[in-house]
Amino acid sequence: MYNLDDLYLGFDDSQFTADLSRLEQLLQQLENLPLAFEQQALKEVILKMEEIQDLSRSLMAFCGLNTSADTANKEANRYQYQLSQLFSNHAQTFAKIEKYFGSLEDVETLITGDEILESYRFFFEEAQKEFTYLLPDDIEEVLSKMSLSGGNGWSSQYRYLTSRAQTSFEGKDTSLNELRNMAYSSDQKVRKAAYEAELKLTEQIADPIAFSLNNIKSEVLTKVELRGYESVMDLTLKQNRMTQQTLDALLAAMRQYLPAFHKYLKHKAHLLGHEGSLPWYDMFAPIQTDSSDRRYSIEEAKDYLITLFNRFSPDLADLTREHFDRGWIDFLPRKGKVGGAFCMNLPHLKQSRILTNYDYSFSDIVTLAHELGHSYHGLHIQDHRPLNRGYTMPVAETASTFNEVLLMHYALDEVSDEEKIVLLESSLSDLNQIITDIYSRYLFEEAVYKQRPEKFMFADELAEIMIDAQKQAYGEGLDENYLHPYMWVVKGHYYRPTLSFYNFPYAFGGLFARGLFAQYLQQPEGFV
Secondary structure (H helix, E strand, C coil): CCCCCCCCCCCCCHHHHHHHHHHHHHHHHHHHCCCCCCHHHHHHHHHHHHHHHHHHHHHHHHHHHHHHHCCCCHHHHHHHHHHHHHHHHCHHHHHHHHHHHHCCCCHHHHHCCCHHHHCCHHHHHHHHHHHHHCCCHHHHHHHHHHHHHCHHHHHHHHHHHHHHCEEEECCEEEEHHHHHHHHHCCCHHHHHHHHHHHHHHHHHHHHHHHHHHHHHHHHHHHHHHHHCCCCHHHHHHHHCCCCHHHHHHHHHHHHHHHHHHHHHHHHHHHHCCCCCCECHHHCCCCCCCCCCCCCCCHHHHHHHHHHHHHHHCHHHHHHHHHHHHCCCEECCCCCCCCCCCEEEEEHHHCEEEEECCCCCCHHHHHHHHHHHHHHHHHHCCCCCCHHHCCCCHHHHHHHHHHHHHHHHHHHHHCCCHHHHHHHHHHHHHHHHHHHHHHHHHHHHHHHHHHHCCCCCCCHHHHHHHHHHHHHHHHHHHECCCCCCCCHHHHCHHHHCCCCCCCCHHHHHHHHHHHHHHHHHHHCCCCCC
16 A cells, blocks of 8 residues: 555554644635625635635545545545545535635735736636636525535445445455456466456445445536536536637547558457457457566566656656655555545645556556646646646646557657557557547536436336447447447546546547657657
8 A cells, every 4th residue: 555654653542633633724714704805805815725725635535545445444434424524514605705706806916916916816716707607605505415425425325335346256355456467467368267256346336336336427417407518418528628629620530540440450450360350358458479478576566667757758767766666656446445546645745646457467557647747747836836736637647648558659769669559558458448449438427418408217127228339439349249338337537526538638648648749759858
């Protein structure tokens, strides 16, 4: 597990108790501040919000990182709920302050001459855009309180069920994360058996997870209607500061190149001995060469990444070394640990923490590079004012994907022709994920939001929607007899009550990063 000592030594740490008490005091002080339309009053509110932002970040991160490492951690879950409840109790205060920021007149005059307030010019501009969608203070409080047992509660159920799920595989208790990692095995029999075991295991937990998905999406739809957004997509685009035209252009580009990925998948099927299309269980299969079975220890992954990143920018290499040496990465899969991978920035500490489910393959090194890209993004925002550190999801997925492109570019320069085959296929596989699979996930979520107002979708119905989305996206590239009807069970992105369509940002980031990388190759000096 990652080292969290720079946050707190434990839930019995006196500093944790003191900070929790201090947060309660700050929230009460914020509630009592006058919301006057003059510079000093505005600055006092901003400074108090900054202090709350950094302190709550420490407390919430400590709880969240602990529950991600072990969803059954009782103390972490208890304090996480307590913190959520604390903020919920002050929802009216935050609603009043958001309206205060949004209703400021002649902002330029108010902030001129004060360095701190001037740094928040964009922040105030965004607040004025969001002002239209705020509800009366008492309703904001009710929504906040209801979300604790609503969307947030259903999300917690999802995380708990998927992290605790396990089955017997080859005589050994095996978690869902471990089964999914076997998709990269060099043994086709193992890949197929793991795929079949994964389908059985996800089917066993699909019914309660269907309730999570339906109720989270229902809550989102209700809030969208109450706040006056045209649709969930309207909310999503505003959150991401994107226009519908930009999204349409992105989706059109993805659809245009789907046939190229279908061709790739069919050729891979041929190389793996299949007649026709590729079965799902072989999508991540390594193309067999003498080097395709290579496994990378954690120490080898560290040396590999540091060496390659140092060619781009020494500060990226230093950041990578620090993460490995200081224990800021939780590497290995285990029961109770959430699936996938993420990076949590802790800019007020000038640090980040990374969680992966490392399985010693080159693909896992790419995942580490991706998450270290998020951390590198964090490095470059950590000196911003606390309320200016937020960013949209398409931007969030740009630095991370840039790291993947960078890694592959340098790696190809240093390997034999045989190894290049392995790396190029890995790169194509990753591209297939951010274009073809992301498109299927987008289609699935679009269909769920369309149908949810009319009915509750049981697990078998959600499976049908998923299969239909995969058929549309993968076309003739995949064998229709071997798709994955329960991908909606294993992708946690669907279960975040405050973020919908957390899929197309990966495609945006992937394509934008490649454009940036092309510019870097043309003019590397001064790029960073």
